[in-house]
Every structure is written in C-alpha cells, then in structure tokens.
Amino acid sequence: MYSLACVHTYTYAQVDNINLESNHKITGINIGKVQFNLNSLVYVKNNEYFNEIADGYTLIGYYANPSMRYKLHKKVQIDAGVFVRKEYGYNGLKEFEPTFTVQVKQKDWRFLFGNIEGNINHRLIEPLMTFERVLSQPLEHGFQAKYQKKEAFFDGWLDWQQSTIAGKTNQERIWAGVSFYSPTVSIKDLKFQALAQASVFHIGGQNIQSLQPVRTLLNPAAGLRLKKDLGKNQSVTIDNYYVGYFESPLRGTAYYLNTFWKNTKYQVGFSYWFGSFFNSPFGNDLMQSASRKFNNEDYYENTRSLAIIRLVRDWKISEKVKISLRVEPYYDLNNRIFEHSEGLYLSCRL
Template structure:
C-alpha cells in the first residue's frame, strides 16, 4: 500500500494499492506492475523533476533493468493516465531508456558514458478532448569523469559531467530545442557540493524540473523565454541517525542570468531503508 499525507492537509491525500510481479535472471530484472521508478531511473533533473519523488511517486507499467559494476540499463513504459470512450481526458504514456557504461574503471578513476532518452505521448481514440495529440521526445548524453580519493582525506571525490540535451515535439505544429548542461560534483568529508550551468533554448520536458523549462507551467499563462541561462549550486549534507535512518539537508541557490535574479530553495528529507 502507498500512503501520502501532505503537511497542510487534514486528510490523507492518497491511498493506493501497489503490486509488482518481478522475475530475475542473472543481472536482469523484469517487472510488471508498480515500477522501480522515480529517481531510480537516474535521469538528470532537466528530464525528471526531483520533486516527483514526493508528489507523483507511483509509476505503473512494464520495466526491464540491468546493473553490474560497469553497466547500468533501465527501460520502462508507464501509464500515468488512462481514458475511456467519451471521456474528455487524454490517455498518457511515458517511457524511456537510461543507460550508463564505464569505458574505464580503475580504483581512483572512471570514465563513463551516460545516455538518456524519454518519450511522452498524450492522445486517445473515441474521446471528447479539445487537446491535440502530442508526442514529445527528450534526450541527453554526456562524457563523465570521476576521480575518487583512495585514501582518507578532506576531498573524497570529484565528478565532471558535460550533458548535451535535446527536445522535439510533434503536436499541432512541431517544436524543438536543446541545452548545454555541465555539472561538477565535489564530495568533501563533511558535505557534497554541486556546481551546474544550464543554457537552454526552446526547451521543454513533460516531467522535467520546472526551473529548466523555457515554457511556463503556471496555470492559465502562456509566458515563455526563448533562452534560459542559470548558474546553480547545491549543498547536500547526509546525517546518519541510526542504522538505515538518514536525514538529508539540501540548500540550492541559483542565479538567473536572463531575469537577473538570485533565488534559492531548501529541503530536509528523512529516509528509512532496511
């Protein structure tokens, strides 16, 4: 069972039964039902909003994943919304492939190639919806370098990712866009610091982070920015409380070059896993 209770609400906002049929053969997993989704897809935030972990946690559909010391592969098709003849709402499908291959893997150095692709479709037959049939594609690829300190010290590791991100959509008319998204992640003994730069033009992702979109998601608004440039810093501190119980504190300031604004967000997360 899945229970969701939001602060500020007097009632439980969602109760949903979950089930998964899972077959495992060697390093391959085949799932039907509730998926190992959300952040388990390992998608970058422009393709998948981190807050969906809290807001839209459940994904149902079909999934095949594979993981070894050198490779990661995840393929899934989920069904976020169904429809029936005569309904006004569209049915929705969302799926993709997320893969990462380690070309070089040494105790202190790794060179990996992450590739990510997602597809979103909204439509349906014999329904009464004024919305157009839409198919949106998003893709990202990077060359990633990881250095790890093999001895104990103040610097634990550093990772550099340089993502090229693309977007294409076919609805009433075609849309396309893209972005450059380099990231530097440095792990110190007390905390982890991430530096990110985003330069996106005409970019959109159905489930991507709101901060990266060139098209607003504000209700009843058509505002858009052709180009969006951001400098983002993230400070993360994981505090172990006891075995299996962690508190994670996040502080994320960012500067919007186009609007000349400095903004920030904070979060505290408590997680338990045994």
C-alpha cells in the same frame, strides 16, 4: 514503497541521491516465506522562486508504504501493500492506494511488473525529470527492465499514468524512457563513462471526445562522465550533457554542465544550464522556456541560463534510517534573479 538496495557502487549526475533511492531488490528470504517491509519518507521542501517561469511553494508531509514480501521462487518475488501520502495543511490523505509488484531476476537483470521503481530511481538528469517527483509523484505503474553491474547501469520503463475509455474526454497519458550508464574505462587514475538518456511522453487516445491535440514529446540526452577518486570514500566527478526537445514541429536544444565533490557525509556541486526553446514535461520547472507559473501560461523565454550550487549533508543514523539536508541556490543569468530551494528528508526502511 520499497526496501533499500545493497549495491556498492552508484552512478549519478548532479549529486548522489542514494539516501533517498529505493527498490524491490530480491532478498535472501527462503522460498515460500513472507517478510514485512516498510518504506517511509518525511519531508519538507521550500522553493523560493521569484521569476515568471516557476511558482514558489512549500511541500511538507510524509508518505509510507507498508508491504508484505513473498518469495515465490529463487528468481521471483512478489510485493503487495498499501501506499499513503499526507501533505500537511490539507484535510485527509493526498493519496491512498494499493501497491503490487512482481519481480523476476535473471543474472544481473531485474524485470518488474506493476508498481515500478520510479522517480529518482531512473537516475535521469534534472532537465528530464525533476528531483521533486520523489515527493509529488512517488508511485509509477507499468513495466520496467533494470540492469546493474558495478558502475554499468540500464533502466528502461513504461509508466502508464492515465487510461481512457471510448466516448470519454480523458486522454491517455504514457511516459516511457531509458537511462544508460556504460561500464567505466580507466586511464591511469581517471575513469570515463558514456551516458545516454531519453524520455518520451505521449498524450492521446482513440475514439474519445476531446478537443485537446494528440502530443508526443521526446527528450534525448547524451553525455560524458569523468571521475577521479581522491582517496578513501572521496571523489570528484564531471558530467557534461547535450539535451534535446522534439515535438513536431517544435525543436529545442540545451547544454547541462555539472561537477561535484563528495565524501560519505558531504556533497558540493555546481551546475550550469543553458536551454534554447526547451521543454520537458517532467523536468525541473526552472529549466523550461514555457512558463508553468499559475496564471502565467502564455509567458515564454526563448533561452534560459542558470547557475546552480548544490550543497548536501547526509546523516546515516543506521542502515535503516537516514537523513539528507539539501540547499540549492540558483542564479538566473538572463533576468539577474537570485533564487533558492531547501529540503530536509528523513527516510526509514525496514
């Protein structure tokens, strides 16, 4: 989809996803010039789940987004291309569609119109947005405002997923959200950061012939980060979040605790999730109270309690080619079930 960002500090919960993140950062090409870009990802992700909440399956395939970049003004850039996605085991392409983005830069702010920087680029926590959307929903369309300066980060967006026409049955589907990481405050050798996120999903529309109810789901999250550098390119981070779910008249709450160690090649993380009557439309399936398993939609668990280990190995082949191996064992404390997920990802950006 996009070309890789060249930023020196990053802010993440759970683990660092920078090898897979991509964006439309305004480049140094001359005004009026055209530049070719390619973003591609080859992936395999295997979910071995045995509970009543989430299906186990394997995703294997690739996507590619060749595009042309045009510098209209020193603060305005246009990207236009085509996106193709192929999943092995199915005939034909899973997706084939044009991509188009107009970006305006103002100091440390970037404003995007068209195809926005979606999925993991929002830097949401897993309960609000599953990592797997980088594979299953690579494209988002709408409007976005982004800010980054050192470790401070803000992303506000609207993703228009489905439109409707008067008299038709399809409901409109709109996803909007904010992701905020405050500037760091240092006390001796410790860094503190306030974290706030929110996701709003609306399903509805006027003058349509649908028996489905109008729904608005809100998922806020607030947290605190504590980070300690352990020397060159090595650190330990602790993130603790309080997460909510609101959909009138339903309410849910959750706690999401994370700690991870990382250096330039390895990451080791531990997460604990406790959710009570929790639902998030795009969050990790394992963290939901309502089942998303095939032919098991009526199943519900009032509380979900998970212990998660995250193991990541990154290889930087070059500035343009990177590989990431991820292994995530889960233990369902309520049902006493051991589950796991593995993934291998090869990203290439020219």
